[in-house]
Amino acid sequence: MKRWFIALAAAIFMSGCSTLEVQVDYDDKHDFSALSSFAVVYKNQNDGRDFSRDRISRQVTAYMKNKGYENVEKSAADFYVIMHLDVQQKSQVETNYETIGIRPVPYMYLGAIRPIGAYPGTYASGAMVMEPDVRVTTRTNEYEEGRLILEVFNVKENRVVWQGIARDELSKDYTQKEKSDYLNRVISELFKDFPLKK
Template sequence: MRQYLIPFVLFTIFLTGCAAKPEVSWDYNQQINWPLMTTWAWFQPGRDNDNRILSLMAQRVHWQVSQDLAAKGLQEVPAQQASLWLSWGFTEKSKLQGTSYNSGFYSSGFYYGPYPWMMTNWPSEVVVNSYEVGRLTLNVIDPANHHVIWQGIASQRLTSDMSPEEQREYITTSVNSLLEKFPPPVDYIPQGTPQ
């Protein structure tokens, strides 16, 4: 039985590693001449922007976005000079997950054959747990008409009592994944778009 336990443990580790990566979706306006969009600024609604207080999360998001866009050759400029405005948002949503547990190798008279596919009437119980999923949304806005012309959403499972280091890693991973395909490639067409 031990020979089947090792692959199962490795598979579990693999799934755990995959779960750390956010699920990302993108959409954008194909009418935009993206290669010409080389300057950007944060969207600043209202007039009292000098008195804004940036949370720690906002500071991390702003810093990581700035780093990623600079690496792509986009320059941050004052809002009046920018060809793109950026805004972001964050929401949390509770989800449920069911996990089945084997209640024993030889319980209740059930028989386990020498191979996994010979197991019959495997006794198990299902435990349902709730967990939180964070959604980081990044919007790119056309300053001329205030329309969203690009949007990316990164969904990732949250852990309780995240340390500052874990929160920085969460933001870094989410922003990197969001901006992986920004600016969008010329030949990219969102799924479900009529051709």
């Protein structure tokens, strides 16, 4: 039986607000104490993101070493941390309805008689009916959504025994330090329940 751990965290930076969604799944019957050494592996792609993959790989390596695991060559590793990085262009349409006042409307409207009080918020004033004046604005927000998947692959058993997925809107305004701090936050969220090596 597998357990799901889902956590939502908000990370606030100088450039704005970022909402990070983290999902972790693992085989709770697996003996993680048998794992001692690891290697981080990923596939190079012609998408211009390999520099980011290298950065994430270094930070994952440092984090796992702090957990007590030994970083070795791939051929000698007990397990691999397999990294998948996917970035997609997204768009979000937002429609706002803003009441900016009231306006008079004749009883006769587009050839039809409108009874007083037929619509919520209307009331009579002399020969006119007053109703809210609503302004409708629609805005499309274009952004990049990044998804980082880290899998722990047991080499001896030839299977994935742990998986973490992080998804967030990417910011182009981060400084180098903010990028590093943000990735540390993501990796910490993903691996916070991964067992320490004793």
